[in-house]
Amino acid sequence: MxxxxxLASSRGEEAGTRAALAWSAAAVDGGVLSEVELAAWLAxxxxxxxxxxxxxxxxxxxxxRFEQGTGDLRHASGGFFAVHGLRVRSxxxxxxxxxxxxxxxxxxxxxxxxxxDFDGVPHLLMxxxxxxxNVNGMQLSPTVQATKSNYLRVxxxxxxxxxxxxRRPEPGSVVADVLQSEQGSWFLGKxxxxxxxxxxxxxxxxxxxxxxxxxxxxxxxxxxxxxNMDARxxxxxxxxxRAEVTGPAASxxxxxxxxxxxxxxxxxxxxxxxxxxxxETKDWHRDPYTVSHVSGRHFSVVAVDVVSGRREVxxxxxxxxxxxxxxxxxxxxxxxxxxxxxxLRARAEAGFLSVVELGPTVQCTAGNYADLPPDAWPPYLxxxxxxxxxxxxxxxxxxxxxxxxxxxxxxVIIEVDDDIPLxxxxxxxxxxxxxxxxxxxxxxLNVQARTLxxxxxxx
Amino acid sequence: MxxxxxLASSRGEEAGTRAALAWSAAAVDGGVLSEVELAAWLAxxxxxxxxxxxxxxxxxxxxxRFEQGTGDLRHASGGFFAVHGLRVRSxxxxxxxxxxxxxxxxxxxxxxxxxxDFDGVPHLLMxxxxxxxNVNGMQLSPTVQATKSNYLRVxxxxxxxxxxxxRRPEPGSVVADVLQSEQGSWFLGKxxxxxxxxxxxxxxxxxxxxxxxxxxxxxxxxxxxxxNMDARxxxxxxxxxRAEVTGPAASxxxxxxxxxxxxxxxxxxxxxxxxxxxxETKDWHRDPYTVSHVSGRHFSVVAVDVVSGRREVxxxxxxxxxxxxxxxxxxxxxxxxxxxxxxLRARAEAGFLSVVELGPTVQCTAGNYADLPPDAWPPYLxxxxxxxxxxxxxxxxxxxxxxxxxxxxxxVIIEVDDDIPLxxxxxxxxxxxxxxxxxxxxxxLNVQARTLxxxxxxx
Numbered sequence: 001m002x003x004x005x006x007l008a009s010s011r012g013e014e015a016g017t018r019a020a021l022a023w024s025a026a027a028v029d030g031g032v033l034s035e036v037e038l039a040a041w042l043a044x045x046x047x048x049x050x051x052x053x054x055x056x057x058x059x060x061x062x063x064x065r066f067e068q069g070t071g072d073l074r075h076a077s078g079g080f081f082a083v084h085g086l087r088v089r090s091x092x093x094x095x096x097x098x099x100x101x102x103x104x105x106x107x108x109x110x111x112x113x114x115x116x117d118f119d120g121v122p123h124l125l126m127x128x129x130x131x132x133x134n135v136n137g138m139q140l141s142p143t144v145q146a147t148k149s150n151y152l153r154v155x156x157x158x159x160x161x162x163x164x165x166x167r168r169p170e171p172g173s174v175v176a177d178v179l180q181s182e183q184g185s186w187f188l189g190k191x192x193x194x195x196x197x198x199x200x201x202x203x204x205x206x207x208x209x210x211x212x213x214x215x216x217x218x219x220x221x222x223x224x225x226x227x228n229m230d231a232r233x234x235x236x237x238x239x240x241x242r243a244e245v246t247g248p249a250a251s252x253x254x255x256x257x258x259x260x261x262x263x264x265x266x267x268x269x270x271x272x273x274x275x276x277x278x279x280e281t282k283d284w285h286r287d288p289y290t291v292s293h294v295s296g297r298h299f300s301v302v303a304v305d306v307v308s309g310r311r312e313v314x315x316x317x318x319x320x321x322x323x324x325x326x327x328x329x330x331x332x333x334x335x336x337x338x339x340x341x342x343x344l345r346a347r348a349e350a351g352f353l354s355v356v357e358l359g360p361t362v363q364c365t366a367g368n369y370a371d372l373p374p375d376a377w378p379p380y381l382x383x384x385x386x387x388x389x390x391x392x393x394x395x396x397x398x399x400x401x402x403x404x405x406x407x408x409x410x411x412v413i414i415e416v417d418d419d420i421p422l423x424x425x426x427x428x429x430x431x432x433x434x435x436x437x438x439x440x441x442x443x444x445l446n447v448q449a450r451t452l453x454x455x456x457x458x459x
Numbered sequence: 460m461x462x463x464x465x466l467a468s469s470r471g472e473e474a475g476t477r478a479a480l481a482w483s484a485a486a487v488d489g490g491v492l493s494e495v496e497l498a499a500w501l502a503x504x505x506x507x508x509x510x511x512x513x514x515x516x517x518x519x520x521x522x523x524r525f526e527q528g529t530g531d532l533r534h535a536s537g538g539f540f541a542v543h544g545l546r547v548r549s550x551x552x553x554x555x556x557x558x559x560x561x562x563x564x565x566x567x568x569x570x571x572x573x574x575x576d577f578d579g580v581p582h583l584l585m586x587x588x589x590x591x592x593n594v595n596g597m598q599l600s601p602t603v604q605a606t607k608s609n610y611l612r613v614x615x616x617x618x619x620x621x622x623x624x625x626r627r628p629e630p631g632s633v634v635a636d637v638l639q640s641e642q643g644s645w646f647l648g649k650x651x652x653x654x655x656x657x658x659x660x661x662x663x664x665x666x667x668x669x670x671x672x673x674x675x676x677x678x679x680x681x682x683x684x685x686x687n688m689d690a691r692x693x694x695x696x697x698x699x700x701r702a703e704v705t706g707p708a709a710s711x712x713x714x715x716x717x718x719x720x721x722x723x724x725x726x727x728x729x730x731x732x733x734x735x736x737x738x739e740t741k742d743w744h745r746d747p748y749t750v751s752h753v754s755g756r757h758f759s760v761v762a763v764d765v766v767s768g769r770r771e772v773x774x775x776x777x778x779x780x781x782x783x784x785x786x787x788x789x790x791x792x793x794x795x796x797x798x799x800x801x802x803l804r805a806r807a808e809a810g811f812l813s814v815v816e817l818g819p820t821v822q823c824t825a826g827n828y829a830d831l832p833p834d835a836w837p838p839y840l841x842x843x844x845x846x847x848x849x850x851x852x853x854x855x856x857x858x859x860x861x862x863x864x865x866x867x868x869x870x871v872i873i874e875v876d877d878d879i880p881l882x883x884x885x886x887x888x889x890x891x892x893x894x895x896x897x898x899x900x901x902x903x904l905n906v907q908a909r910t911l912x913x914x915x916x917x918x
Contacts, residue, residue: 013713108726148726169719177719179726193726195719254472259899260628260636260654267567267607267638267652353812354901440718441900442813 045128071279085281092348094376131401184349218458251431327409504587530738544740551807553835590860643808677917710890786868
C-alpha cells in the first residue's frame with residue numbers, strides 16, 4: 001500500500017452520496033420495477049412463502065430446555081439466544097424496581113442493505129422474508145439479516161446470500177456501518193451492525209430479492225406492516241439526503257450542548273441491572289405454554305413450531321416473546337427558524353449498554369400503565385392523543401419477527417407549531433441534522449426512534 | 460423558554476473556542492502565574508501536602524474484607540469499589556484465555572477542568588492533589604476529580620470544591636462533556652465523565668488550585684510525573700486548537716471508512732468476559748499482604764494505610780493495584796500530504812464496555828511477555844525500540860494514584876517518514892482531525908492513547 005496515493009476527502013464523497021440518494025428518493029417508477037410490478041412482486045412473494053406457525057408447549061421445543069437450577073430457557077447447543085431473569089432498579093419512569101425475563105443474545109449480527117446504481121439512480125436490494133412472529137408472514141427485510149451464528153453457519157442451514165458484500169466490502173464502498181441497539185426492555189445489551197454498502201453490476205437480485213428505489217422503499221414505509229424492523233433501522237442510518245437537513249442552518253442547541261445533555265443523563269441516572277435465574281424472577285410464573293406476569297400485563301414468553309419453505313432451515317421450533325397490547329411510539333416535529341427539530345426523550349431502558357439512549361417523544365404500551373395513577377403516565381401522552389388526527393405519519397409496524405410474536409406498535413409523527421413546554425431534563429428538541437450526526441455513532445437513538453426517523457424521511 | 464430566540468451556530472461557537480485555546484497555548488508567562496511563580500507554587504504545594512503511605516496486611520484494612528464464599532475484596536458499606544475475579548476468553552493478543560482480578564467500580568465520576576479568561580486568555584484551573592499511589596505524592600489534577608460517592612458525600616468527607624461548575628454549568632459554557640473509559644486490563648467497564656467548562660470571574664482559585672495557561676500545562680505535560688492521568692484524559696478532550704489539524708486537509712481514509720473499521724473490529728472479535736469469585740481465580744494466590752499471580756508477573760493487589768493532611772478524609776486505608784514493571788505506550792506519527800496522522804491499534808481489552816477501543820501503536824509491559832515466544836510480542840515493538848532515541852516525546856507518567864500503586868509507563872511519540880507496512884486489520888493511520896472528532900464521542904480512544912494525544916498536542 002502506498003498511503004499517499006489515495007487521500008480521501010470525506011465531505012466531498014459524502015455530498016455525492018447524499019445527492020445520489022436524493023435522486024433515488026425523487027425517482028418515480030424506478031428503472032428496475034414499475035409501481036405495478038413492485039406490487040405484483042410483493043403479492044407473488046407472499047404467496048411463494050407459505051409458513052405455518054403453531055403454538056406448542058415448551059416441552060415440545062426441539063433442543064430448547066429450562067436449565068436445571070436457574071430455570072433459564074436455553075438451546076442445547078449453547079447458541080441462538082437464552083431467556084433468563086433480570087433484577088432492575090432504575091430511577092427512570094414510575095416504577096423504581098422490578099424483575100422480568102429478558103432475551104440474552106450477546107452476538108453482534110449484520111443487518112445490511114446493498115445499493116447499486118441503475119442508470120445513475122441508486123437502488124436498494126430488499127429481501128422478501130418470512131419470520132414466524134410476523135402478523136402477515138412475509139415482510140420486506142434488508143439484503144442481509146443474519147446473526148453471527150447464522151452467517152458462520154454454526155447451526156447448519158444454507159449460506160447467507162450476499163454476505164460477502166458486507167463482510168468484505170470494496171474500498172470506498174461503505175456508506176454507513178454502525179452498531180445500534182435493539183429493544184432495551186426485551187433484550188439485554190443486544191446490538192447489530194447496521195450497514196449500507198454500494199455494489200457494482202456484478203451483484204444481481206436473486207429469488208426473493210428486488211432492487212427498489214428509495215422512492216419505492218419510502219412508499220412502502222408508509223404502509224402497515226410491509227417494511228420490517230431490521231430494514232427500518234438500517235434505513236435510518238442512511239445519510240439524510242434532504243436539502244432542508246443538510247443546508248447550513250442553525251439548531252436550537254449546539255452539538256456540544258446536545259452531547260453534554262446525553263452524557264449528563266447517562267452519568268446521573270441510577271440504574272442497576274443484575275442477571276438472575278428465570279425461576280427466581282419475582283411475579284413471573286411458568287405454565288406448560290407460557291412464562292407470564294401475574295398481572296397478565298407486559299409480555300409472555302411462548303413456544304412455536306414453524307414450517308417454512310423459504311428459510312435457511314425448513315422446519316424448526318423456538319421461543320418467542322409475545323407483548324401484550326399494541327405499543328405506541330410518537331414523535332413531535334417542529335420547525336424552529338425553518339429548521340426541522342424532533343422532540344426526543346433520554347430513556348434509560350434496562351437492556352441498554354450505554355444506560356441511556358434517545359427515544360421518541362412518547363413510547364409506551366398503554367396496558368402496562370393500567371395499575372398506575374395518571375401522573376405516572378408518560379409525559380405528552382395526552383397531547384399525542386389530542387393531536388393524533390392531524391398526524392402526518394400513522395402506521396402500524398412490527399418489531400423483529402424472529403424474536404417477537406405479533407409485536408405491533410403504532411408509529412405516529414405529529415407536526416406541532418406551538419411552544420410545547422419541556423417537562424424535565426429528559427426532553428430536548430434536536431435538529432434533524434444533529435440526528436443525522438448522532439446516527440453515525442453507536443447507541444444514540446433507540447430502535448423506536450430510528451423507525452420514526454426512517455418514517456419521517458419517507459414523507 | 461422561547462426556543463426560537465437563541466438558535467445556536469455550532470461551527471461558529473467552536474471556531475471561537477479553538478482560537479481562544481490557540482491563544483492560551485501560545486501565551487508565554489500567563490497573566491496569573493509567571494514561570495517562576497508556577498515552579499514555586501508546585502514546590503510549595505508538594506511541601507504542604509505531607510502524606511504517609513504504608514503497606515499493611517489486608518487484615519488491617521479498615522472496613523475492607525474478603526467476602527465469605529467468593530473471596531471478593533469489598534468495603535463493608537458496599538461503596539467505593541470491589542476487587543473480584545474475571546474469566547476472559549479473547550481472540551485479541553497472544554493468550555486465548557486467562558483469569559485475573561479486576562477492579563469493579565460501576566459509578567460514573569466527574570473529571571472536570573474549569574476554564575476562565577484572564578485578559579482574554581483562557582486559563583485552566585488545575586489542582587495540586589496527593590494520591591496514595593503516586594510515586595511522588597502530589598501531582599497536578601483536574602479542578603474536580605470525584606467519584607459519584609465522593610461528590611454525593613456517601614462516605615462523609617468534605618464537600619467537593621467547584622463541583623457545581625460541572626453539575627450545573629451555565630448555558631453555552633460547556634466545551635466538552637463525554638464519557639471515557641479507563642484501563643481495560645485493570646477495570647471492568649469503568650468510565651468517567653470528562654468535562655471542560657468555561658466559568659466567569661466569580662470563580663477564584665482556592666488553596667491547592669492555580670490558574671494556568673494551556674502553554675504552562677503543556678510545558679508540565681512534557682515533564683515526568685507532574686500531570687496526573689485524570690488531568691491528561693480531560694486535556695485530550697479539549698477541541699484541538701492547532702491550525703494544521705483544523706485546516707481543510709484530506710485524511711488517508713474517509714471518516715466513514717474509519718468508523719466502519721472500528722465497527723468491524725468490534726463486531727468480529729470474539730471476547731467473552733465472565734465475573735467470578737476472587738478465590739476461584741485460577742493462577743492467583745492470596746497471602747496476608749498481596750493477591751498475586753503465581754508467575755510473579757502482571758500485578759498484585761495490595762493494601763495501604765494512608766495519612767494525609769489534604770484530603771476529604773484525613774486518614775484511611777484501602778486496597779491498591781500494583782503493576783509489576785514499567786509500561787510502554789508508544790505512538791507513531793506521520794505526515795501524509797502534510798496532514799499529521801497517528802498509527803492506532805484497535806484493542807480488545809477485557810474491561811471495555813464496547814469490546815474495542817483504539818490504543819497506541821504499541822502498548823505493553825515487557826515483563827508480561829517474558830514467557831511468550833518473540834512472535835507473540837506486540838507488533839512494532841522492535842521498531843519503537845530501534846527509533847526511540849529520535850522520539851519527540853518520551854516522558855514517564857503515572858496512572859491514577861487513587862487506584863494504582865507506582866503504576867508508571869513510558870509515553871513515547873516517534874515521528875516516522877517512511878512507509879510502515881500495516882501488519883493486520885488491527886492497525887490504521889488516523890488523522891488528528893479524525894482523532895479530534897472521535898474524542899467527542901465516548902469510548903473510541905483508550906486512556907493510554909488519550910494521554911499520548913495530550914502529549915502530542917503539548918509539543
